[in-house]
Amino acid sequence: MEQTNRAAKIDRATRCAVCYAALLLLTLALGAAGLRFGSVKITAQKIISALGGEKSTAADIIMISRLPRVIAATVLGGALAVSGYLLQTFFANPIAGPFVLGISSGAKLTVALAMIVFLGNGMTLDSAGLIIAAFVGSLLSLGLIIPVSGRAQKNYMLIVCGIMIGYICSAVTEFVVTFADDSNIVNLHNWSMGSFSGIGMDEAGVMSAVVLAAMVPTFLLSKQIGAYQLGEAYARNSGVNIRWFRLAVILLSSLLSACVTAFAGPVSFVGIAVPHIVKRMLGTAKPRVIIPAAFLGGACFCLLCDLIARTLFAPTELSIGSVTAVLGAPVVIFIMMSRKK
Amino acid sequence: MGSIFRTEGLSAGYGRKVVLSGAEITAERGKITTLIGPNGCGKSTLLRTAAKQLEPLAGTVFVSGKSLRETGANELARKLSILLTDRVSPELMTCRDVVESGRYPYTGRLGILSEADREAVDEAMALTSTTELSGVDFARISDGQRQRVMLARAMSQQPELLILDEPTSYLDIRHKLELLNTLKKLVREKNTAVLMSLHELDLALRVSDKIVCIDGGKVGRVGTPEEIFSGGYISALYGISEACFCESSGCAELEKPAGAPEVFVISGGGNSGGVFRRLQREGTPFAAGIIPANDIDLPAARALAAEVVSRPAFSEAPREVVQRGLQLIGECGGVICCPGSCGALNPENSELLSCARRLGKLIGDA
Numbered sequence: 001m002e003q004t005n006r007a008a009k010i011d012r013a014t015r016c017a018v019c020y021a022a023l024l025l026l027t028l029a030l031g032a033a034g035l036r037f038g039s040v041k042i043t044a045q046k047i048i049s050a051l052g053g054e055k056s057t058a059a060d061i062i063m064i065s066r067l068p069r070v071i072a073a074t075v076l077g078g079a080l081a082v083s084g085y086l087l088q089t090f091f092a093n094p095i096a097g098p099f100v101l102g103i104s105s106g107a108k109l110t111v112a113l114a115m116i117v118f119l120g121n122g123m124t125l126d127s128a129g130l131i132i133a134a135f136v137g138s139l140l141s142l143g144l145i146i147p148v149s150g151r152a153q154k155n156y157m158l159i160v161c162g163i164m165i166g167y168i169c170s171a172v173t174e175f176v177v178t179f180a181d182d183s184n185i186v187n188l189h190n191w192s193m194g195s196f197s198g199i200g201m202d203e204a205g206v207m208s209a210v211v212l213a214a215m216v217p218t219f220l221l222s223k224q225i226g227a228y229q230l231g232e233a234y235a236r237n238s239g240v241n242i243r244w245f246r247l248a249v250i251l252l253s254s255l256l257s258a259c260v261t262a263f264a265g266p267v268s269f270v271g272i273a274v275p276h277i278v279k280r281m282l283g284t285a286k287p288r289v290i291i292p293a294a295f296l297g298g299a300c301f302c303l304l305c306d307l308i309a310r311t312l313f314a315p316t317e318l319s320i321g322s323v324t325a326v327l328g329a330p331v332v333i334f335i336m337m338s339r340k341k
Numbered sequence: 342m343g344s345i346f347r348t349e350g351l352s353a354g355y356g357r358k359v360v361l362s363g364a365e366i367t368a369e370r371g372k373i374t375t376l377i378g379p380n381g382c383g384k385s386t387l388l389r390t391a392a393k394q395l396e397p398l399a400g401t402v403f404v405s406g407k408s409l410r411e412t413g414a415n416e417l418a419r420k421l422s423i424l425l426t427d428r429v430s431p432e433l434m435t436c437r438d439v440v441e442s443g444r445y446p447y448t449g450r451l452g453i454l455s456e457a458d459r460e461a462v463d464e465a466m467a468l469t470s471t472t473e474l475s476g477v478d479f480a481r482i483s484d485g486q487r488q489r490v491m492l493a494r495a496m497s498q499q500p501e502l503l504i505l506d507e508p509t510s511y512l513d514i515r516h517k518l519e520l521l522n523t524l525k526k527l528v529r530e531k532n533t534a535v536l537m538s539l540h541e542l543d544l545a546l547r548v549s550d551k552i553v554c555i556d557g558g559k560v561g562r563v564g565t566p567e568e569i570f571s572g573g574y575i576s577a578l579y580g581i582s583e584a585c586f587c588e589s590s591g592c593a594e595l596e597k598p599a600g601a602p603e604v605f606v607i608s609g610g611g612n613s614g615g616v617f618r619r620l621q622r623e624g625t626p627f628a629a630g631i632i633p634a635n636d637i638d639l640p641a642a643r644a645l646a647a648e649v650v651s652r653p654a655f656s657e658a659p660r661e662v663v664q665r666g667l668q669l670i671g672e673c674g675g676v677i678c679c680p681g682s683c684g685a686l687n688p689e690n691s692e693l694l695s696c697a698r699r700l701g702k703l704i705g706d707a
Contacts, residue, residue: 222451223448223452227445227452229434229442230429230439231429233423234425234442236393236394239416239417239419239445285431285432288452
């Protein structure tokens with residue numbers, strides 16, 4: 001018995017190590033591919049010399065356009081996946097995520113409003129301002145959805161309400177955009193479809209800092225998240241301060257998804273699909289294993305989707321949201337079907 | 342003193358709605374204290390308040406002499422663990438993962454288990470016979486196994502006080518017995534105090550060291566099972582007729598058929614319960630006799646028969662008792678004689694049997 005236990009544990013450890021190695025390699029490979037491919041093909045040699053600081057046209061493309069974009073896809077993809085994981089834990093619902101709960105759309109609305117107000121008055125909105133606007137919008141949507149979750153007896157009720165909130169926010173956003181000045185519309189329209197394009201190195205730096213700042217406390221919450229997986233009562237009995245825990249989860253998941261919406265617009269399904277795939281891969285739901293893996297998985301997923309969005313019909317670019325939806329929605333359907341059993 | 346758990350003037354409820362008030366309850370180490378009472382009387386509310394899942398509306402709960410308000414969450418988690426009725430359905434957790442979650446209050450920042458933690462988990466799983474389930478997905482085991490694993494989780498917390506809310510719900514009789522036997526073992530070996538609620542009176546009667554009755558939002562009688570299950574108290578507590586509840590077994594019978602007796606059952610000796618219950622199912626009112634006061638058929642007869650003719654134990658049947666039996670046979674349309682109800686030491690039943698034969702009313706030796 002003792003030996004089989006030990007064997008099972010070693011199996012688990014090996015599986016974890018293999019999965020982590022695979023995720024890391026995949027992230028690096030997809031990141032490299034992101035630098036290499038695009039409307040202009042750049043050789044590996046040129047990429048390396050560009051990263052080394054050499055000046056050339058190719059280096060400009062890499063440093064101004066592609067590298068920030070790869071960083072954004074990595075960081076924001078990871079943030080989305082972890083945000084989804086936190087929301088799934090919070091609502092004890094496997095298909096909860098920032099997009100289906102209307103949190104991304106709430107953030108989109110406040111960012112659109114902030115942009116119109118600021119640009120209309122001749123001011124510019126910096127990265128921090130964008131994040132704050134998106135964060136406020138995320139919290140407002142969560143403020144609407146949390147009371148619903150207390151009343152909704154069935155899991156799907158929560159999702160239906162979230163989707164409705166999402167539609168209302170999108171409708172108001174459309175309305176606002178329609179009556180905004182012409183010069184703003186182009187800017188807004190592009191963004192509200194979701195895209196990693198047009199992100200500069202400065203912005204990539206800001207988002208990396210914010211996401212890292214949110215990831216550290218999230219990882220430190222893994223013990224409490226683990227206790228919470230058996231439900232609120234058992235978590236409280238294990239010594240978790242439920243009120244603080246819930247507040248922390250709300251703030252962190254909002255911050256993570258707000259960061260994504262602020263820079264890339266609403267990106268759908270990553271938050272649901274990635275944590276699910278990662279859990280299946282690792283064969284466990286232990287938060288301290290899943291949280292970093294979900295981050296890496298989200299990075300891979302978004303790097304891949306961005307690559308597809310850029311190269312499939314190059315030079316025409318697809319919106320990132322449509323690619324993530326095509327790849328992510330089947331996973332959601334799969335989750336729903338497999339839980340029926 | 343001996344009480345690890347004590348409440349003082351405790352009022353429990355949700356928001357402004359008081360479910361239970363003025364409760365003074367204690368629980369001791371090495372003893373099983375059981376709460377019984379009708380549905381909605383506030384057993385669960387009381388237990389949830391006792392486990393600090395709900396704030397008390399008034400009064401105080403003390404665990405090892407310290408008020409819950411002054412006990413930190415982590416400190417309490419090392420003293421008190423719970424097992425609730427709510428079903429948990431965690432994703433991708435093995436049974437061992439579930440049991441290990443009981444060690445949370447003992448682990449550091451990231452919840453990584455030490456060697457001592459693992460030993461406590463092993464011990465809890467051995468105690469609840471769940472060791473062989475270690476690597477099995479918690480979502481794939483039966484209700485009975487699930488309850489044992491949750492009990493192991495509660496035990497791995499190494500509590501001084503274990504609070505269980507109707508731990509036998511959803512379980513079949515074998516698993517009910519297994520669970521209660523495990524609880525008994527635990528109380529004996531670990532000197533844990535158990536405070537739980539039970540729906541099954543027959544099990545409460547057998548497993549409890551102390552019973553606390555909750556009656557109409559107040560604490561009613563408190564005492565040993567023998568004290569509680571006497572004098573018709575249980576029937577009054579649950580609002581059922583006194584006759585249909587057997588205090589010595591803790592079991593209840595269905596309602597007796599209405600009307601004057603149509604069949605007389607010559608009974609006694611322990612084989613008559615089946616006949617009584619068959620007549621009850623068919624809706625035939627019947628009389629039964631002549632049953633000695635110490636006969637095990639008497640409780641069922643009292644509950645189900647329209648009239649019971651009984652005689653004192655270990656003595657001859659008084660003449661008027663026999664007369665009443667004969668009179669009832671005269672009034673009834675038929676007579677059933679249960680096997681083993683007539684013998685050398687109860688000539689009165691033989692007398693009834695021969696009377697029935699004479700009148701041609703004997704419809705069968707059941």
